[in-house]
Amino acid sequence: MEKTKRKGAVIFSKYSRGEGIKRLLSISREEVLFELRDSKLKGRGGAGFPTATKWNIVAAAISSQKYIICNADEGEPGTFKDRVLLLEYPELVFDGMVIAGYTIGAKHGIVYLRGEYEYILQSLEDYLAKMRNDNLLGKNILGKEGFDFDISIRLGSGAYVCGEETALIESLEGNRGEARNRPPYPVNTGYMGKPTVVNNVETLASVPHIIVKGGEWFKKYGTDRSTGSKLFSVSGDCGRPGVYELPWGTKISELLDLVGARNTKAVQVGGASGTCIPKSQFDRTLAYEDAATGGSIMIFNESRNMLHVLKNFMEFFVEESCGQCTPCRIGNTKLLEGVEMIEKGEFTFNYINQLKELGRTMQVASKCGLGQSSPNSFISILENFKEEIFNGNGGAHGK
């Protein structure tokens, strides 16, 4: 399997296994929280919630039981950075979980690994065994009295929506992966009703560096509002697809040069649930404040049919919607039908505009992030590529 294409200065900077855990022997949980807050680390799954705030709430909660869950249900089309992290750098992820456990007061960490990655499971289990052997997990970790923490790995079974944190918790509890009503949030009422931190693999992998090197160091990279670096999963029409670590704030055009993309027409930033960015906007930067992404970068060159791309995305959502709430369950079906109408040339512009309006309702009225973001591609592709889709060669002609 291919290795990481570009190792940047943050996540892939030098780190020896257990280093972050050893650091805990000399610093308090308050100090960990301080560094984390100072680093301004935000969730790497895409939503960008400040990690320190999440940890803080759970750390302050008084409960007999708390949990740290590593969300390794990486299912967003075009994302594969977690696979690389788990295969090549498990020490970062697991050390991050131990640090989280120490800080929030959890004795138990759970990795929710997507079913598609079952082939990674054994190597992870082996690595955990090694950690237990070296007393990096278990009771009185590294001899520190009362520092108990262990990690178990649970598998998903092929459901994209379980990447949504409350659906993930439902799945862990043995239910259908249907998102919960919020509030309450997992930090208050999470797994088994207990305060729970759910963090993305990459978020956790950033933590050991911050603990060892400091928040100040982390902030040196990236932009003011998007600190540190980001792993980008690059696929599609380019010479060198793969995982790239780049500082936040990198321009899309810079990234395209780096990965050897030519004749690029469009970049889908953030996967199927993200936005499709046309050539005219390639000077936009990859950052929470501009083109935000959980890491998925899909590149389409001039030869690609954007309607076909959109159809593929909508088919994905129709299948992967959990089906519980009306806007998402039926809305995605309607958007897909709309794409098919355009494909056949049997549509009215009035109806397509109504579907865009419907998409805007889905963005605000769906129960969870899936339905709230699934219309993004529909809206952005039809908006940004209307020339090609409605007038161009092979394009459809409405009535």
Added chain:
Amino acid sequence: MESKGDLRAPVSQTPLIVEKPKDTSAIGGMVSIEINEKKVAVPLGTTILEACKMNGISIPTLCHHDDLCVAGVCRICVVEVEGMRTLQASCAYPITNPMKIKTSSPMVRRARRHIIDLLLSEHYGECYSCFRNGKCELQNLAKEYGVDSYTFGHVEKPKYEVDKSSYSVVRDMSKCVLCKRCVRTCIDLQEVGVLEAVDRGDNTHIGTFLEKPLADVICINCGQCINRCPTAALRANDPSDEIWAAIDDPTKHVIIQTAPSPRAAIGEEFGLGAGHSMTRELNTALKRIGFDKVFDTNFTADLTIIEEGTELILRLYKALVKKESVALPQFTSCSPGWVKFLEHYYPEYIDNLSSAKSPQQMFGALIKTFYAQRAGIDPANIVSVALMPCSAKKFECNRPEMHDSGYKDVDYGLTTREMARMIKEAGINLPEMPKSNFDNPFGEASGAGLIFGATGGVMEAAIRSVVEFVLGKKTEDIFEKANIIPLRGFEGIKYMEIPIGDKVGPVPELLKHLVPNWDWLKGAVLKIAVAHGTANAKKIMDDIKAGGKFSECHFIEFMACPGGCLGGGGQPIPTTPEIRKKRAEAIYAEDESLELRKSHDNPHVVQIYQEFLTEGPCGHLSHELLHTHYLKRGRYIA
């Protein structure tokens, strides 16, 4: 949720689903909010929906139901909360912080219209050809929000086959809006566990285990799902066409018996508020429709009390005096939903079920034997209909063992809703009907039979008789006005002890052939319990299994439906906690207005033992006609 002992963190960090404070005047007990720019204060933890309701602002709902836990799936109740990017489902959002809410902003109105549009696009069929026309929550919403065309198209073919396999419940999933009320009813409220969401994405639908037809799964036919379905996706299996055909057939003698609960609720179908008893108006209406005779099910309810009470006495006598092994506590058997629940989930306890049939089935057996003889009618030409608040009664009358008269004892079970429709079809406005009495030879019955309709009623009726049989005293001397208050009300499980004391009365004539005297009951304490809703029944059964307090009871009344029969699956929609309360009030008020309030005082009951069931209660003939047996069904499906 945390256990309470854990909640010592600062308020900002406690779980946001909060128990409402008992004392809202305490600091933090109330939260100030703004709804549509009007400032109000609501108790901490109130949902946005409740807060709006309290302040006279109506918010549309579909998946929400007062009886059920929150789902938050239909999204029709979304509102705008200042500072939040997305709309919030008001039914699911507990207020813990000051907030500004807009319930009718352009974004909210657009979302609601879209949601209705989407639901309509997948909702098969047309309103005019639907039995819920005019009573459909989706239709009402479309009307309210001005959705008068199919913006996003409309399905042309049904996606699912209609499941008509069950005698009781018909499922048409092509009309389902996936509100999951039925799922929450079946799993959470009733703990029967037949319906759940199956598949996902656009294939999501409500299904049964292995997609089996309803008749083949462990459905108890309670019909509570029907009562909560907002559309026509669930309905009772309606026999009214067959009944019309019988009425129109001059060779058929069509008899209807009416149970107390439909009489207390049918007015709701004619625009009256809940709690108007229509007993005598209904008698007239049924005659005008063309029923040849109208009998009062309360008569056989009285008979049930005698038979079931006698059975209890015999069981106790065998256990205490003859030291035989008998199954105790005795369970009531008048609720066919409960009976099937027990047969599936606790088959090892079927011997505890009273062998006495339900009043419906007792009447069925008597109509085609005793009545047929008296009236000189060939029972083959009798069509026996039962007006019941219940969908499970349809299943019950189709149980193969219910042929003790030599014919199918009861031909059709008809629900309150179906009856109301037949009356309307006949052009009759029920509330305007003059009053008339029930037909002889069964005539009027007692208030004891009447209160069978409410949870605790069977037990109260039984106690009114047992107390007089054993103690030789008037019930009124022990319980004021013969109202046994501890057995009333909607608490899930009720428990009562009745000490017999040292003084017993003489054995009444009716029972003399069975027990010599009551001395063996001296000093005993009669322990009884009442449960309604199968979830509560389950609690008692699990306690009995574990050898707990209820295993020491002598007699337990179980009703499958919340509230008892008055909340039955055949009753008018909606049925809510408030409506159940009013129906119960109507039933108890009618009972108190009657002269005759104890089953054993019913002269027709006395007469039938003198003239027909001459071997007395639990005698040979009554065993043949009035008692039955049960099946160990278990929970496995082949």
Added chain:
Amino acid sequence: MLVTEKNAMTEEIEQLVEKYGSKRSSLLSILQDIQRKHKYIPDFAQQEVARLLDIHPVEVFSVISFYAFLNTKPKGKNIIRLCQTISCDMQGKSAVAKSIERELGIKFGETSKDNKFTLEYANCVGMCDQGPAMIINERVYYKLTPEKAIEILNGLK
């Protein structure tokens, strides 16, 4: 199912419940183990799992039907899941799909007559940089070409 088969199944599930615990939260792990071994979760197994976890059979069925990798109907010994999402699609998924269909003589969604192969599509399997990709049982195969795919299948026959 024969009585002996039922007994064996009950014993197997009892062991799984022992291993994972009888709480509802063990449900997915138990189902995954049954799926891995039998390639589907038989009707009787669903009812036994329900009994031992004290939940309703329809709840078990409902959960299975939700997850793409759990099945209630028998599947082939090798379950092939070819990624159909856009990155793999652009890298030649269709050609690979056709060659597999031709080789096995079945369409997507079907199981071969000898019960050796079930062919399905999967949504993004996370090999977008090395597509087209497929997962057979627990293993992932990537950078597929029509020829390479057939070679892999031959290795499994």
